[in-house]
Amino acid sequence: MKDVLKVAILGNPNCGKTAIFNLLTNLNEKVSNYPGITVEKKVADFNLDESKKISLEDYPGSYSVVSQSIDEKIVSENIYKWIRQPELKPDTIIYVADANNIRRNLYFCSQLLELDIPTILLLNMNDLLINENKFDYVKLKEELNILNVIPFSAVTKVGLDELKGNLRELFSLSEFKKNCKMNLGKDILESIIPVTESIESVFKVKDTFKNNLSLRFICNPEHLDNILLNEDDKLKIRNSINKSIDGLNKDMKPLLTTLESDLRYGWIDEVLLKCSFKKIKVIEKKTFSEKIDGVLTHSFFGPIIFVGILYFIFQSIFSWAGYPMDLIDSLVASFGNYIYSIMPDGLFRDLIVDGVIAGIGGIVIFLPQIILLMSFMTLLEDSGYMTRVTFMMDRFMRTMGLHGKSILPIMSGYACAIPGIISTRTIDSWKERLITILILPLISCSARLPVYVLMIGTFIPETYLFGLVGLQGFVMVLMYFLGTITAFILAKIFSKVLTESSNPSFVMELPAYRFPIFKSVFRQVYNRGKLFLFDAGKIIMIISIALWFLASFPKNNFGEVDISNSYAGKIGKTIEPVIEPLGFDWKIGIALITSFAAREVVVSTLSTIYNIDNDGEDMVSLKEAMRNDIDEKTGKKTYTPLIAISLMVFYVYAAQCMVTFAVIKTETNGWKWPIFMIFYMTILAYTASLLVFQVGKILGFS
Amino acid sequence: MKNLYKLRENDIAKIISLDNKNHSKLRLAEMGLMPGVQVRMIKKTPFGGPVLIKINNYYLTLRKEDASFIFIIGD
Numbered sequence: 118m119k120d121v122l123k124v125a126i127l128g129n130p131n132c133g134k135t136a137i138f139n140l141l142t143n144l145n146e147k148v149s150n151y152p153g154i155t156v157e158k159k160v161a162d163f164n165l166d167e168s169k170k171i172s173l174e175d176y177p178g179s180y181s182v183v184s185q186s187i188d189e190k191i192v193s194e195n196i197y198k199w200i201r202q203p204e205l206k207p208d209t210i211i212y213v214a215d216a217n218n219i220r221r222n223l224y225f226c227s228q229l230l231e232l233d234i235p236t237i238l239l240l241n242m243n244d245l246l247i248n249e250n251k252f253d254y255v256k257l258k259e260e261l262n263i264l265n266v267i268p269f270s271a272v273t274k275v276g277l278d279e280l281k282g283n284l285r286e287l288f289s290l291s292e293f294k295k296n297c298k299m300n301l302g303k304d305i306l307e308s309i310i311p312v313t314e315s316i317e318s319v320f321k322v323k324d325t326f327k328n329n330l331s332l333r334f335i336c337n338p339e340h341l342d343n344i345l346l347n348e349d350d351k352l353k354i355r356n357s358i359n360k361s362i363d364g365l366n367k368d369m370k371p372l373l374t375t376l377e378s379d380l381r382y383g384w385i386d387e388v389l390l391k392c393s394f395k396k397i398k399v400i401e402k403k404t405f406s407e408k409i410d411g412v413l414t415h416s417f418f419g420p421i422i423f424v425g426i427l428y429f430i431f432q433s434i435f436s437w438a439g440y441p442m443d444l445i446d447s448l449v450a451s452f453g454n455y456i457y458s459i460m461p462d463g464l465f466r467d468l469i470v471d472g473v474i475a476g477i478g479g480i481v482i483f484l485p486q487i488i489l490l491m492s493f494m495t496l497l498e499d500s501g502y503m504t505r506v507t508f509m510m511d512r513f514m515r516t517m518g519l520h521g522k523s524i525l526p527i528m529s530g531y532a533c534a535i536p537g538i539i540s541t542r543t544i545d546s547w548k549e550r551l552i553t554i555l556i557l558p559l560i561s562c563s564a565r566l567p568v569y570v571l572m573i574g575t576f577i578p579e580t581y582l583f584g585l586v587g588l589q590g591f592v593m594v595l596m597y598f599l600g601t602i603t604a605f606i607l608a609k610i611f612s613k614v615l616t617e618s619s620n621p622s623f624v625m626e627l628p629a630y631r632f633p634i635f636k637s638v639f640r641q642v643y644n645r646g647k648l649f650l651f652d653a654g655k656i657i658m659i660i661s662i663a664l665w666f667l668a669s670f671p672k673n674n675f676g677e678v679d680i681s682n683s684y685a686g687k688i689g690k691t692i693e694p695v696i697e698p699l700g701f702d703w704k705i706g707i708a709l710i711t712s713f714a715a716r717e718v719v720v721s722t723l724s725t726i727y728n729i730d731n732d733g734e735d736m737v738s739l740k741e742a743m744r745n746d747i748d749e750k751t752g753k754k755t756y757t758p759l760i761a762i763s764l765m766v767f768y769v770y771a772a773q774c775m776v777t778f779a780v781i782k783t784e785t786n787g788w789k790w791p792i793f794m795i796f797y798m799t800i801l802a803y804t805a806s807l808l809v810f811q812v813g814k815i816l817g818f819s
Numbered sequence: 820m821k822n823l824y825k826l827r828e829n830d831i832a833k834i835i836s837l838d839n840k841n842h843s844k845l846r847l848a849e850m851g852l853m854p855g856v857q858v859r860m861i862k863k864t865p866f867g868g869p870v871l872i873k874i875n876n877y878y879l880t881l882r883k884e885d886a887s888f889i890f891i892i893g894d
Contacts (some may be wrong), residue, residue, distance in 0.1 A: 180846070180850055183845075183849070185843075220851065220875065221850060221877070250876070335847075337845060371839060374845050374848075375841070375848035378853070379846065379853065397876055407861060408864065410861070410871075415866065490826055508864070508880045509854075509864065510863055511864070511868055511869045511880075512863070512866050512867065512868030512869070521880075582823045618840065621882065621884045622846070622882060622883060623869055623881070623885075624846050624847060624850070624880065626850070626879055627871060627877075627878035627879070627880060802845065
């Protein structure tokens with residue numbers, strides 16, 4: 118009897134693995150990691166019944182053990198780890214297959230069966246199974262000799278009880294009959310003997326599995342570069358491959374690349390034939406999905422519809438999210454005032470009100486926008502629309518030095534660069550992936566929004582251009598536009614300059630349109646929201662408290678603090694000469710420094726500074742305070758509309774979010790690229806801001 | 820020999836070979852795009868952009884570079 122059952126969910130992309138993961142774990146588990154950041158896979162622990170604990174692992178979708186993208190490489194690396202260290206193997210694999218595509222789905226499945234891990238095959242989306250694709254699944258179970266084959270539906274939950282029953286039995290599984298595997302012919306076996314010997318010594322594998330693994334490496338020696346092995350072992354295998362290939366018939370060599378796949382499909386066809394599976398001979402007439410695509414990916418209307426959807430999304434983010442944001446804003450303010458009124462006067466009260474509560478408010482206020490944007494993105498992704506956009510936009514994106522698959526990361530970038538950077542993993546060309554990562558932080562994320570909102574709301578008058586377009590809204594759009602256009606221009610430049618390796622292929626499966634599963638959408642949005650709230654929140658919180666300290670000390674003889682003499686004030690004044698040409702004073706200087714942690718901190722920084730400075734009964738309105746702030750030296754207003762614009766332009770370009778650079782370091786395997794980015798973005802921000810302020814002054818703006 | 824990129828929208832053909840110059844030969848084979856398989860051109864994007872094809876009962880996108888190295892005969 119096992120204590121914990123380790124279960125891995127594997128399968129092709131887009132066959133519903135995550136939906137099944139969510140269905141099984143039922144939201145009550147603890148998901149230990151955001152997919153990809155540290156452990157590359159999603160793990161959840163949950164109790165099937167009392168005392169039946171399951172550790173469920175959800176892996177990225179793959180078509181084959183021979184990986185093409187980073188996503189697949191993660192899967193492939195794990196599989197080779199299981200081969201070399203069998204004690205790490207999962208107790209069970211739940212292999213999720215699209216019921217309508219069983220032949221192709223069995224390809225990766227048959228590679229996995231060779232590891233001899235007890236396997237349950239789920240024929241998912243069984244509710245959408247069409248008559249021509251039906252086959253004898255009971256027979257398939259016998260033919261593959263696996264634990265079970267279950268017709269399943271993540272939507273109607275058909276098969277869920279049976280799956281749970283199977284999992285229960287697995288806790289006391291005593292004997293395991295080996296899975297069925299493809300056997301190679303004698304002639305092939307004889308010609309690959311040198312490789313089978315080296316594979317046996319490196320991987321400690323035997324029999325059929327040893328032969329099939331050897332075949333894989335002979336067919337694609339480059340596959341060796343994708344797995345974690347020491348150089349000696351790699352060399353050993355490489356030499357044996359060369360030896361085998363030399364002995365091969367000349368006519369065989371051009372066919373070698375696809376030999377494993379040809380033989381494997383041959384084997385799969387044999388198996389399926391016994392299960393009365395009807396191989397598709399003639400491609401049928403237009404399906405419903407194709408008819409929709411006739412409109413949605415239309416050469417002319419397709420892009421127009423896409424732009425329309427984008428417009429709708431951003432419109433709703435700015436208008437709908439405004440209500441909950443105002444509500445949160447006023448709730449936090451009145452909560453702060455309430456705490457202020459009930460707590461005894463003193464340092465501790467100041468810390469709670471000006472440090473902690475102001476900090477929390479600065480985090481929570483973004484949630485509505487992040488949730489909205491993430492919901493839209495998840496809906497577009499889960500319905501299958503995003504892959505169409507990728508396909509449609511590929512030509513244009515390539516012209517800009519990017520990849521069709523860069524669209525999704527860029528769109529996510531409007532919420533937050535971090536999930537965007539992670540999602541570049543699906544781009545299987547390293548150069549285009551790198552460029553996408555390099556330009557992503559230029560896309561105005563939701564953390565810049567409060568900066569824009571504060572500056573525009575305070576300094577840009579509520580007038581109308583030509584009596585039609587609101588000036589405030591226009592400036593806002595301009596900022597988003599500025600970041601986006603610069604991102605594309607730089608992508609083009611990077612693509613000319615960088616000499617990284619590029620893969621010109623773009624093979625992607627277009628899934629049929631599907632109605633998104635509400636629970637799955639909810640779950641993804643929930644996870645991302647939680648990630649933002651807690652991971653980003655922690656940093657903002659710490660900064661907020663540290664800043665309160667720096668701004669509140671040292672106290673003078675009367676126990677009061679003059680902000681300009683505080684530690685924070687001193688730091689701000691030290692950098693003032695550098696930022697003065699941009700129109701910024703020492704208070705903004707402090708905000709620029711704290712923004713290195715996260716951009717949105719700027720608002721809480723300024724409120725902390727003004728609140729401490731004000732030392733009043735109430736939390737002051739930041740807008741009022743900034744508008745009325747008078748420069749002691751000149752007697753003029755400290756901030757003007759021109760300075761506001763200069764500051765916003767600085768925030769469009771500046772490298773400020775530390776977390777982003779930490780993530781980029783992991784994703785690009787080193788500090789080279791993050792340092793390059795900090796460098797180029799800082800120069801860009803400083804120059805642009807300088808231009809805006811100095812040219813603006815010459816033109817007579819203030 | 821006619822290549823797949825030349826196939827017109829909605830036309831059906833049979834794949835006869837994949838040239839070794841095709842960068843994704845292995846991946847395409849793993850996905851079931853191999854000699855003998857029927858293919859239908861679903862959608863060609865303008866300006867030499869990628870194409871959408873249907874094989875068996877699923878859809879794949881291919882760029883011009885790859886589609887040009889897949890040879891077909893009319894059906």
